[in-house]
Amino acid sequence: MTQRLRMASVILLAATIAAPALAQGDAAAVYKSKCAMCHGADGKGDTPVGKKMGVRDFHSPDVAKESDQQLFDITQNGKAKMPGYKGKVTDDEIKGLVKYIRSLK
Ligand code: HEC
Numbered sequence: 001m002t003q004r005l006r007m008a009s010v011i012l013l014a015a016t017i018a019a020p021a022l023a024q025g026d027a028a029a030v031y032k033s034k035c036a037m038c039h040g041a042d043g044k045g046d047t048p049v050g051k052k053m054g055v056r057d058f059h060s061p062d063v064a065k066e067s068d069q070q071l072f073d074i075t076q077n078g079k080a081k082m083p084g085y086k087g088k089v090t091d092d093e094i095k096g097l098v099k100y101i102r103s104l105k
Pocket residue numbers: 030031034035036037038039049053054055056062063066071072074075079080081082083085089097098101
């Protein structure tokens with residue numbers, strides 16, 4: 001009985017931890033493979049390419065002021081030197097990326 005109870009709580013615990021981590025993990029993987037070379041793993045844009053292109057720190061007040069929708073649009077359609085990702089990542093992935101960008105602070 002105790003054994004079973006312990007088993008159940010372990011499964012429950014694993015499920016609560018795994019669910020959000022999975023959604024985050026996806027966005028984190030896409031970010032790492034497609035965005036980090038310019039924006040940096042921490043979103044500061046502190047990379048050779050990022051510095052050359054003048055990417056803004058995702059933690060800056062300028063970016064904080066922009067709405068999720070604006071960040072979504074920029075990721076989808078691009079802006080200045082930022083390439084658009086329409087067709088390369090799904091809308092859901094972009095939504096995840098925007099959340100991920102916000103969570104980098
Ligand atoms: C080739 C380099 C490069 C890559 C790769 C890149 N970006 Fe950017 N990104 C930029 C530049 C440059 C800007 C600044 C555009 C401007 O405002 O002039 C920018 C701006 C942004 C902004 C708007 C924030 C701001 O500065 O106002 C968002 C959001 C963004 N990028 C998300 C992403 C995401 C998500 C990815 C990956 C799917 C990505 N970027 C990949 C270069 C890049």
